[in-house]
Amino acid sequence: MQTLFLPIPAPDAGFYQRALDRQTQLTKPPGSLGMLEQLAVKLAALQRRDEPRLENIHISIFAADHGIAAEGVSAFPQAVTAEMVKNFAAGGAAVNVLARQVKAHFEVVDVGLLKPVDLLNVIRERAGAGTENFKIKPAMTEAQLAIALAAGRDAVARAVAAQADMFIGGEMGIANTCSASAMTAALLDAPVADITGAGTGLNDGQIRHKAAVIAQALQTHRQRLSTPLAVLQILGGFEIAALAAAYISAAQQSLPVLVDGFISSVAALVAGKINPDCQAWFFYGHRSEEKGHQRVLDALAAEPILQLGMRLGEASGAVMAVPVLQMACRLHNEMATFSQAHVSGGL
Numbered sequence: 001m002q003t004l005f006l007p008i009p010a011p012d013a014g015f016y017q018r019a020l021d022r023q024t025q026l027t028k029p030p031g032s033l034g035m036l037e038q039l040a041v042k043l044a045a046l047q048r049r050d051e052p053r054l055e056n057i058h059i060s061i062f063a064a065d066h067g068i069a070a071e072g073v074s075a076f077p078q079a080v081t082a083e084m085v086k087n088f089a090a091g092g093a094a095v096n097v098l099a100r101q102v103k104a105h106f107e108v109v110d111v112g113l114l115k116p117v118d119l120l121n122v123i124r125e126r127a128g129a130g131t132e133n134f135k136i137k138p139a140m141t142e143a144q145l146a147i148a149l150a151a152g153r154d155a156v157a158r159a160v161a162a163q164a165d166m167f168i169g170g171e172m173g174i175a176n177t178c179s180a181s182a183m184t185a186a187l188l189d190a191p192v193a194d195i196t197g198a199g200t201g202l203n204d205g206q207i208r209h210k211a212a213v214i215a216q217a218l219q220t221h222r223q224r225l226s227t228p229l230a231v232l233q234i235l236g237g238f239e240i241a242a243l244a245a246a247y248i249s250a251a252q253q254s255l256p257v258l259v260d261g262f263i264s265s266v267a268a269l270v271a272g273k274i275n276p277d278c279q280a281w282f283f284y285g286h287r288s289e290e291k292g293h294q295r296v297l298d299a300l301a302a303e304p305i306l307q308l309g310m311r312l313g314e315a316s317g318a319v320m321a322v323p324v325l326q327m328a329c330r331l332h333n334e335m336a337t338f339s340q341a342h343v344s345g346g347l
């Protein structure tokens with residue numbers, strides 16, 4: 001638990017300034033490549049490189065079950081969590097296709113499925129057999145939280161050992177939008193109705209029921225939700241805790257992070273509440289269709305790269321943004337300057 005609070009390096013001011021200067025020298029009107037310029041400059045400052053690059057991407061999907069699923073808050077049955085883990089292991093999920101396209105290393109971690117799956121290529125680091133129903137009692141014990149946090153750190157240790165230049169975390173867990181919405185309401189003091197959405201596909205009446213479940217849980221636990229770690233333990237999920245710890249650990253080890261959709265962004269939000277310096281290391285892949293996502297992005301002052309109407313999770317929106325980041329790097333590294341190309345500068 002203590003490792004969460006260890007210091008995080010700041011982006012390098014020298015590389016930042018050199019990258020900014022280079023952008024002004026490239027053969028284009030200043031600012032004309034929009035966000036691509038800022039992405040390259042930020043990556044140069046984080047990677048401490050004059051030529052930022054994204055060649056070795058590590059994707060970890062954390063999967064876990066949620067006791068709150070018993071309240072009928074998802075459009076899909078809880079069995080889908082483990083079924084999708086098998087699909088990830090077999091290479092058939094959307095994120096597998098995207099990971100192959102960008103040649104990323106891909107792994108899936110069972111941080112607390114109801115029942116473990118019997119597959120060698122699923123990493124087992126289980127904090128329990130699903131969380132408790134947080135409408136009734138805290139989602140997890142402090143000991144379980146510690147195991148889930150360690151699972152996130154261990155994934156980043158593998159990424160660092162493999163000399164990854166970007167860490168992408170993803171999640172899979174039926175009912176985890178309920179958990180993420182409850183955490184958002186607690187962390188941002190936001191009205192539950194504003195941040196409760198359809199998840200995998202609830203209708204309006206079902207969304208109202210989900211919001212009522214969250215409101216009741218917040219009421220039950222209100223006296224204990226005073227720190228970000230308490231919010232994570234009482235309302236969170238094992239995969240959300242693993243993601244939050246992974247994000248902090250990546251930042252502590254100077255490994256940039258590409259955040260996915262709603263649930264991942266809530267993990268980034270709680271990570272930032274625990275150790276605020278980690279936020280400098282985050283890129284945001286996309287804006288999800290899930291109702292609460294914009295609110296969370298606003299709280300993080302985050303500008304997502306893509307907006308494609310996606311709401312899948314499993315890191316899919318983050319991996320979609322990788323080619324954009326790669327092209328931002330190549331533009332930064334390979335474009336001719338005004339003087340090299342004998343192009344006249346502006347007035």
Ligand SMILES: O=C(O)c1ccc[n+]([C@@H]2O[C@H](COP(=O)([O-])O)[C@@H](O)[C@H]2O)c1
Binds near residue numbers: 172314
């Ligand atoms: O990433 C997102 O923005 C996102 C939005 C809606 C749903 N999901 C995925 O759908 C599952 C949670 O949805 P639900 O309805 O069961 O709470 C979980 O496995 C997530 O990966 C993900």
Ligand SMILES: Cc1cc2nc[nH]c2cc1C
Binds near residue numbers: 080171173200
């Ligand atoms: C099929 C399915 C795939 C998913 N991937 C991430 N969350 C998911 C939820 C469902 C229901």
